[in-house]
Amino acid sequence: MKKAIAFIGFFAALQTMLWGQKITVNGSVSDEFNQPVIGANIMVKNTYLGTTTDLDGSFVLIAELTAEKAIVITYLGYEPYEKVLSSGPDNTVNIGTVKLKPSSTELEGVTITAGAFEASDEKRGTILNSLDIATTAGATADVAATLNTLPGTQRVGEEGRLFVRGGAAYETRTFIDGTVAQNPYNSSVSGVPSRGRYSPFLFSGTAFSTGGYSAEFGQALSSALVLNTHGLATKTQSEIGITTVGLDATHQKLWDNNTSLAVSANYMNLSPYTAIIDQNIDWVAPFQNYGSQVIYRKKTSENGILKIHGDFSETKMRLKYPNADDLKDPNDVSLRNNYGYLNASFKEIIKDTWTISGGMSYNFNKDYVQFDSINHQITDQLVQARVSASRFVGNVFKIKTGVEYYNQAYREKVNNKSDLNRDFNYLLHHTAAFAEVDIVFNSRLYARIGERFEYSSYVNEPTFSSRVSLAYRLSSNSQVSGAFGQFYQLPESRFLLYSSDLVNENALHYILNYQYSKDQRIFRIEGYYKDYGRLIRYNGDYRYEPWLLNNSGNGYARGIDVYFRDKKTFKDIDYWISYSFLDTERNFLNFRNEVTPGFASRHNLSIVYKHWIDKIDSQLGITYSFSSGRPYDDPASVLQNDKRTPAFHDLSANLSHLTQLWGHSTILFLSCTNILGFENIFGYRYGSSPDEEGNFSRIPVEPTAKRFAFIGLFITFEKKEVNNK
């Protein structure tokens, strides 16, 4: 027995020696950029004991280890690190510098910035959110007008649509919930700018690419505007809007926290406004529009949702259009437009790995235009369906693939009750498929490689286009990225109508970008080069001589865009400055040689300022915009597009005041464009024949009015909650 006790005693002593010894562990912890990690947790595995890293990332841990002799190092946003220790002399161990790896969820949050502006309510560190669009002065809550304050866009005031990096308006396409919105702007006549059909409040996410966009989208030579609508509504409420140009009402209802339906109607009439404020346009029947919208949402599962959106509207206007050949005899122009849109989309996550999304859209647009005695009817119908699937593969890859199909029927009838009678139409089928992979090479280097296949029955030419983008993180706040892409687009409908010998227009994009963002300040600079080929050209009247249409046009666009936004320096103040430099020339349409097109201005500058003034519960917005002169073609000059309009200046402001009317939350919105009354000229329209001295008479293309003032009152009604006691 004595022996046993002695043995046990010896054993116990041995244990104390082996297990009870204190060991000193030295080391330091760094992140993937070799920067010291402060406040990491270093713990003895399977105990509560531990220490933390100092300001230089180093630590000293003195503790008794367990049998496992292991330590674990953790830090927020990084994978835990475990190490089994081998004891050194004097019971000290130096494990050197441990470099932690970012966790996969961290990596998911990184996006490649080249060529893309993302405005999302879901992701942080994005450039704009949906509220920005509604509150940017000068835009009067129009999506395209707000995007015009970002770099990479050119201001074309008489058009009202998006012109991106030297590209014409048709080169930018709009996508809503994945499918194309064929007519995102309301129809208009020459000289009256269009406005977007969609309220910015419909969208929770806007990804505006200025080039190099994903293989998921196609048929846009310059840019894809990708809009994502809100999911399920958050409450039952009604809203009415009373403005100086019309009325609107919405009722939205939420059931069982998984289904919502919103119905709205709107009516707009510019007559009362134009009667009071002088216009540059001679209206006979000012712009009038009425329409209705239905939005249905249903959560189909924990992560799945079904969205259905239906929309119709009718627009009418009539005006006297100045005739450059005879100022005393203006043209009588009227327009009636019928528009219908249906979009259904779904998203679902299967087995926690595959994300499947898909949708279909039906677009209907019919314009009746009367130009003096000539009657024009254009009908454009497009049905599209698409489905795509994506998944993560380990922490390294994300793959995405999809297919889509669309069918377009386009018809144009022209007659004048006597000898003029034309009726053309075309029907085309278009299929596309894409595959794209995101690769995380390491915590600093990302790539996205995609390939897109398209085939259109009308032009009978399959195309393969590659899209590659690469991002290298210089630090946790900055990245350098580059993008390359090939883009194809069918010629515009008005050309496809007359010729079936045409092929796709194309463009190559090369983009290089640097972006730095920290604590609500963001700076970015981007350089690009676009190479255009096979643009549509003709020299004559292609409507009567369609064989004149060909794809011999080409061009280039290059420039630098700079953007700086600061929400931090001044309390309650948010401002951004964006500047674009553009150098572009092209030989397309009826150009005689390669010249700068009329929609391209060399310098574009926007300064946007927003200030929340607590004392008066209001947000003040001020925007200053500048564009250098735009080219125009003087027929008396030998050279084409060698003249420049004067520069464009505009100072606009708005005020949103939050208040209550009879206990209901109310927003009073006031805005005015061009407060200082600059006389801006967008270009000139010339008469068709010169006078005796060889001069051509001309009419300036001006804004529809010097200023546009707007007042709106928006009241929200909510059901009073019944409190259970």
Next chain:
Amino acid sequence: MKKLIIIFLSISSFSLSAQDYLSAMQNNLKQLDAAETPQNYTGLALSFERIAVAEQTKWHPYYYQAFCLLAKSFLIEGADDRDKLVDAAEAIIEKAGQLGGDKAELSVLQARAYQARLSVDPASRSMQYGPKTTMLLAEARAKNPNNPRVLFLLGQNLLFTPEGYGGGKDRALPLIEKAVAIFNTAPTEPTVDPSWGRDEANSLLANAKK
């Protein structure tokens, strides 16, 4: 002899007992009560994390780790740093949920996370996180009508939401009063379950009644 050795080995095996866990947690909870500065919360978050990682199957330490990270985010400057803390807290809340954490309490913590996000940039984020907070708390309340923390947070949310947007003193007071009543009659013996909020609720009620 063998028996003795076996008994000896089992006594001396270096394992953590329930006793260690409870006393470590209670020690930390006492310090949490007194915590005021970001450094206090940082240290406690690290300590709770060690307990959580060592125990592996208990959700309470993760709950309090997330609680400390969120509390710290309200006290520091720097939008990026604050958002990172909320990111980490949300990941930990999810982990706690997977370990079978109390759903009502985790909803309260997630609602606090939404509030933390909102306060980083109220101008841009209130439209998004305001309704999210209210919806989450309303759901939690429907399933747990007597959880005082749910009622307190919901009351606090409504008190600072303008009346026109569905908030206001009249809607908030009944909830805060009910929360205070439940807090004041709750058992006071030390527990590992979330029991915070009594002082905050009482002072909120005093402020609201002014």
